[in-house]
Amino acid sequence: MALSGLEIYKLLPASSKDPAEKAHGNCKECGYPTCLAFAMKLAAKQAELAACKYISEASKAKLSAAAQPPIRLITLAADGRSSKAGNEIVLFRHEKTFYNPAGIFVRVADTLPADEIRSQAQAVADYKVDYVGLALRLDGVAVEVASGDPAQFAAAVAAASAAQIPLILMAEDPAVMAEGLAQAGGVTPLLCAVAHTFADSLSALTQLRRLALKKNFRPLGYPAIAFPYLGGGGADMEMILAGQQIAKYAGFVVLSRFEPAEVYPLLVLRANLFTDPQKPIQVEPGVYPINKPTADAPVLVTTNFSITYFAVANEMESSGLPAWLLVADAEGMSVLTAWAAGKFDAEKIAKTVKGTSIADQVAHRKVVIPGHVAVLMGELEEELPDWQIKVGPREAVDLPRFLKTAW
């Protein structure tokens, strides 16, 4: 936990009870006029403690301990891929943000044939799903010793490591673990398995996070690993528990199986919750076809704020009406906010129409702008002389009715 400037000041020579050290108080040798000024710079992380030559060893130890993150960063690395957990500083994402998305791993037992392990690990390594322009991926494989046989475990680890993704090795017997580690080479072993059921997991992981952040309790200041399939609720509860553990507060989550229909929602949940609340998810600007549109389908313009895009895309998807959704780069702002900030004006809309392939996609020359920016109509007609500008509804929910009657 970071110390305030005043707390740091109490550890510097000017505050010392030792006369010899106190004699150097406010010596200016660090480049700042007083110890207090230096303390303020230290607190703001704009100065290095090493600039003070006279600080006591005891104070130095306290200061450098305080500079460490309350939850250590752990990186599981393989050739070219890595999974990080830790460095978290809040209990609730709205307080700042969650930094390192919980690593999602898939378990493979060493009792499977080596070929099967190799192909499962490869499937996990290759899994990739696009979500608003982000490529969501799994993090790695957890090889579990189910055989109890060091040689078999070693062979399984060797098979899994061919996929070149981060590995977690799960073995209780140190001798078995040693065999596995020898095959993995340079894998960081992981810590504490915690309580497994829904209730115990939530309590334990919440307590760990609080101890680390609020009490600066170092011995537990590490990411935790969770095994949702041990929750005891049966196969279809595993995904739900994994979701809970991603939200609250696991560093790594190991799934018992690789099932795309479960992995995809978990990856999206993780992407959503680990989004920086101050930097909303933006949709890639461009042309989005909805419900297999033809050259006659309407063209609808909106901004690239994810919620705005989803509101429009969802209404259109569920209406079954085909359309071309033209998403302008409004720096991730909603229609009204972007308009007020000058990021969604006639020029920007015209640029989007001209800069994308939309003119080639449709046979007509009509474009619908959101009702909230009806004032742009005149200006836009000048910017896009070949196009007829139509003013749509203010809210996405009214789009289907608008298109049925006014298109």
Added chain:
Amino acid sequence: MPVTVEVPVEKWAGTVRPVVLGATAAEGGTRSHSLTLGGQATLPFLGFEAKAPHPPRVAVEVWNRNPGEDWPEPLTSAWGAVLDDPAAWTQAAEATGADLIALRFATVDETGAPMTGGKARQVFKAVLKATGLPLIVFGPGQAELDNEILVAVAEEGAGERLLLGSCEDKNYRTIVAAALANGHFVTARTPMDVNLSKQLTILIHDMGMPLERIVTDPTTGALGYGIEYGYSVMERLRLAALQGDTMTQQPMLVTPGEEAWRTKEARAAEGVPAAWGDWATRALNWETMTAAALVESAADIVVLRHPETVRRIKHMIAELQQA
């Protein structure tokens, strides 16, 4: 050397306001039992701080007409023929383990003709008779029709302690007046914003509605469609409630079923990446994951659509209540 760890325990000034839905015969209604929401003195399911007196509740949607094309196939096939009969649907919903029935009126009836207050009365009466569970009644979300339908239902169900929704800042007076006159409760729906939620609660309270009869609906996006906004708004509202801000202490209702089944992930059978997995499984998981995340972020009622989601979420809540 053993290390003693003192578990940090939060002490909160406030609690969530208890709200009692549904009236039994002794209380002037016809419900087989009433249902209490709220009362929590800490964040969800932290049993080491305080036992939650009442678990989150699961409501199941029943429509006045067969949703037909409005619902994707994995959802309609889960219910089958009962979708044509609100009373039979209600009984099937109760059989899934629902705590409440959420009767939702569409803009049209089963023939495609516009809904009216008179028709709504008939459907409501049939549903009321079909179950002893407390009821939520949602209008179609168009101000005029909401008012017509909800006023009719409020009169028809006088004394039942129905939860009527949704009050929104542009249309709440008529619904609140009808609820006040007939002993009902209201949901206050605002678009994912802490202050707007608080403000609408104050406006409704200013009309004379006791706070013990208001449930807020802070709204949510589905998983992948803005759930992080709803999630954080609910966490912030609950933290404010626990910190003692009295106008944020209402129990919260959210509609993950409605949101999740609108998404492409739930609706698209073909033309989607193989990485999305099997349609029916993925669609179901989308509702489950959306609902589960909202239960974690302090929902008191989740309104669901698929019977299997109901089972899973009930199971999850039962597990979490053991803390």
